Amino acid sequence: MNNINKEVFLKILNFDGNLTQRKLSELTNLSLGKINNVVGVLKNKNLITSELTITEKGCDYLSESKVHGAIILAAGFGMRMVPINTEIPKGLIEVRGERLIERLINQLHAVNIFDITIVVGFMKEKYEYLIDKFHVKLVVNDEYAEKNNLYSLALVADELRNCYIVPCDLWFKENPFRKFELYSWYLVSNQKTYTSSVEIKNNLELKQVGSKEFGNTMIGLTYCDNLTGSTLASRLRSLIKDPANNQYFWEIALFQNKKCLFSGKEMDSKSVIEIDTFEQLRDLDENSDNLNNDAINTITHELKVKQSDIREIKVLKKGMTNRSFLFKCEGKKYIMRIPGEGTDKLVNRRNETEVYQKIQKYHISDDVVYINAFNGYKITEFLTGARNCDPQNFIEVKQCMDKLRELHSLKVKVDHEFDLFKQIDFYEQLRVGFPSVYPDYEVTKKNVWKLKEYVEKQSIEKSLTHIDAVPDNFLFVPQSNGAEQIRLIDWEYASMQDPHVDIAMFAIYSMYSKDNVDKLIDIYFEGKCSKTIRIKIYCYIAICGLLWSNWCEYKFQLGVDFGEYSLCQYHYAKEYYQIVTGELGLDE
Structure with missing residues (x-):
């Protein structure tokens, strides 16, 4: 039988009450003529009676099609759900007095599906209560911050047999789950959008569409039988080997050789809501506690x-x-x-x-x-049209250094200081119990500490220093006269310090080479930087590199990985110690 016949058969199976062909037409959105043809096929196969009930042979046909379980994907940040996701993971949002994930679990239980696995990551501890309440199994995606749900689903690839794949942020008006499924399908809505990559055809085939073509809105609920599950599992394991796929949704595995592994299944867009934003939640349930x-x-x-x-x-x-x-x-x-x-x-x-x-x-x-x-x-206030400084555009860099020099010339005083060496020790203490990931860290730190004596010998007039004066914090804001004004944002670390620290910070965040570091120094000092001050800035690059390396190590413990940036900061600490000792004739 084709999938349309199978879908009509399941509608007959799951209908409670007296069923007519006209009612069946309404339930399936198929024409009455098409329904007449399908009913004829099912009757000829002795799967249904003339009264549209399931025969004994029909029950036998279902015996291998019982749904085994469900996998609920709930590991991600749900970033678009800001600001709610700062307090609770998206799956635990309440709609009309019921948490999203609990509603899905209850709907699964209603059709006798109790083998449920939930893949968690962000705020995973908040899902722990579900183990006792619903006897579910939790699988932890520890890499949720760097890898999307392609990786989450790959973690449970062995369980992809006669099961549903369920995003945790879906709210269905009616129960979308069934005790039996006769084919593998991926759910879309009848709403068309440019953001979808698939379109459902009349024969329920899913076809890929181009970026400028309309497709059916992808809902994400999926049923996977044993055969399709085996193929999908193999696809997932292969795809996650390539780091380029880390940020992809699992749907990139839908197609193999331009052919979709799944048939399509269509649902009225009014029957399901993907709760992706604060406003969508408010529109659905203005009394939700999570809006508070x-x-x-x-x-x-x-x-x-x-x-x-x-x-x-x-x-x-x-x-x-x-x-x-x-x-x-x-x-x-x-x-x-x-x-x-x-x-x-x-x-x-x-x-x-x-x-x-x-x-x-x-x-x-x-x-x-x-x-x-x-x-x-x-x-x-939002600065309309603002853009960040491009650290590789030295015309823009010069404008930023002019603004930085303007700040430093104000000689603003505050009551607190940013002590670079104390901050290094402080960040070390924050990661107590976790030694540095760098095997030669203690040697590097010892060397950086040797630079303290040189810095302290210099004549330094401290004033308000931004500390985080990096390219991303310089905004070019368009003005009504066509010119641009520069604003310096994010003053979280600003304190009393040697203003020349800001030059070092700009350089190491930009991951500048030695040549570009010197170019930056010359821009700030307008070509009049003494060798003594230049070496002092080299010292700051080494010191600040170690500082932010420790900062990155602490943040990594919290699940935030800065990749190449953190490696570069540590390397600055080592490289510029060597540069300073070379400049001072102290090569070891």
Whole structure:
């Protein structure tokens, strides 16, 4: 039988009550003529009776098609769910008094599916209660921060037999699960979109579509029989071997040699909702407890607006320290900053607040509407059209160094200092119990400490130093006259220090070569840098490299990996120690 015949057969099996061919036409969205033909085929095969009930032969036909279990994918950050995902993982969001993942589990139980595996990662501890409550099995994706659900599904590839694959963020109006399935399918909706890569054909075949073509919205719920499961498992294991696939969804495994492993199954778009954003949750259930979020409540209080006035919430790129999101309120755009993992140990928010108060009158930073000196929440006006500095464009770099020199010339004073060597020790202490990943760390640290004497011998006039003056924190903001204004943002670490530290920080974040480091120094000093100061900046590059290397190691313990950046910082510590000793004639 073809899949259309199988689908009609299952509709007959699962219908409770007196069924007619006209009703069957409504249930399947097939024409009455098509239904007449399918019913004829099923009757000729002795699978159904004239009264549209299942025969004994039909029951035998189902015997090998019982659904074995389900895999629920719940490992990801759910970044688009900001700010809710700062407090709870997406699968545990409540809709109409019921958590999303619990609703899915209950719907599975309703059709006697109890073998359920949940792949978790982000906030995995919050799912632990499901083990006792529903007797599910949890599988942990420890690499959820770097790898998408392609890797999550590969972790349970051995379980891909007669089972459903279920995203945790789906809310179905009616139970989408059945006790029996007769073919492998991937669920799409009847809504068409440019963002989909598949289209369902009349014969239920799934075809790939181009980027400029309409496709059916991909819902993600999937049924996988034994044969398809074996093929899919092999595809998954092969795909995850290539790091280039780390950020892909598992759906890249749908097609093999341009042919889809699964048939398509279509559902009315009104019957299912993928809860991907705060606004989608609010539209579905304006009384959800999860809408009572600290960040949202802060916005409503400080801007004196209603929650419904907060629209167009969009996650911004996840930063090294914070998570931020863009939103629109009463025709104006703002950015809300929410501190990231471990930030409470890394940043003194009272100090940051003091800095913003001191520099406010100079208009060199972002426009702060609200800042909380205790939890680090910050609301700033969105700088429309702003772009970051390109560290490889030395025309832009010169403009940034001019702005940095302007800051340093103000000689602003605050009551706190950023001691580079104490901060290195501090970051080491944060990762107590975890030795450095670098085997020669103690030797490198000892060498860097030797540079302290040279630095302290220099005549240094300390003033407010940004500390994190990296290219990403210099914004070029278009003005009404066509010119651009430079703003320096993210003053979390700003403190009293030698202003020349900012030059070193810009260089190492840009991962500059020695030639470009010297070029940067010459730009800042307008070609008038003494050898003594240049060597001092080399010292700062080594010291700051070790500083941020330790910072990266601590963040790595929290599940945040900065890849090449962290390796480069450690290498700067080693390389520039050698450069300094060479410049001073102290080669060992």
